[in-house]
Amino acid sequence: MNDVARPVSGPFEKTKGWLDWFDNPSRPRFKLPQGAVDAHCHVFGPGAEFPFAPERKYTPCDASKAQLFALRDHLGFARNVIVQATCHGADNSAMVDALLSSGGRARGVATVRRDVTDAELKRLHQAGVRGVRFNFVKRLVDFTPKDELLAIAERIAEHGWHIVVYFEAQDLPELIDFFAALPATLVVDHMGRPDVTKPVDGPEFARFLKFMDDYENVWCKATCPERLSVSGPPALNGERNAYRDVVPFARKVIEEFPDRVLWGTDWPHPNLKGHMPDDGLLIDFIPHIAPAADLQELLLIDNPMRLYWPEEKGV
Ligand code: 0GY
16 A cells, blocks of 8 residues: 655645555456446646646646556446546646547546636537536635536536536535526535445435435435545455445445446545555445446446447447
């Protein structure tokens, strides 16, 4: 495990302690079904080519498209959905460059501002962007007024894009009315970040499940066990059943909404402290949350293909 914190200088002291991504991921024991999509991952920089945004709250390590595609092949994925991360602000150049280099095997989720031009939206669409991301996690972004987000939502709806939303579980109640007003499919990152020390059938997660139940246009990513887990990865004893405390949450959401869930690695795992996951081990988490082959097919192939490559036959 890489446990050396990246040296950080300048005004971005907050990033101190973020680990570099895992150098040498193990080969998963679980064989991904053919055509599986890693529906949540990022590229960072390289900073010398694609500078990070001045307003960023952390400075990541470089994580290039070549490294992402190598990981894709190592783990056995066929495709990626590359999500714009806050450290690149609304400059989507690194993500778009990765899409254009992917031979059609990557689609993207962008960040745009209200004043984005029609020509820019068209250019992003042609590159493979199919959604925008609204981030409400206070440690990651400055506040954006809701009327600005609504204006963006109205602009992108005409392209058939969806909206990825990232928020903390305790903030859902104040966001629900706003989410309900958005004229697009919504995809919630990381199951709305439940506190996994609370019961899976307790009021907090029930609120999230009810939200999904009430709004048929709401999907979610059953992702980031490494981010949500308190019990953490297994000790280095060869055991591969990691992040057990997250399993009941992910399993419940997948079983209740099998045709509205996605899964992704979240590579290169920005802002993690304490440990950096072995991405091979993350793949072995999948059969614990989606034990049946039909659930795995929906989670890893049918659902992401429907959202990101709907034009492909049989989707
Ligand atoms: C994630 C999670 C995080 C970071 C970002 O855009 C981002 O910077 O999403 C986080 O720090 O929780 O999904 O990558």
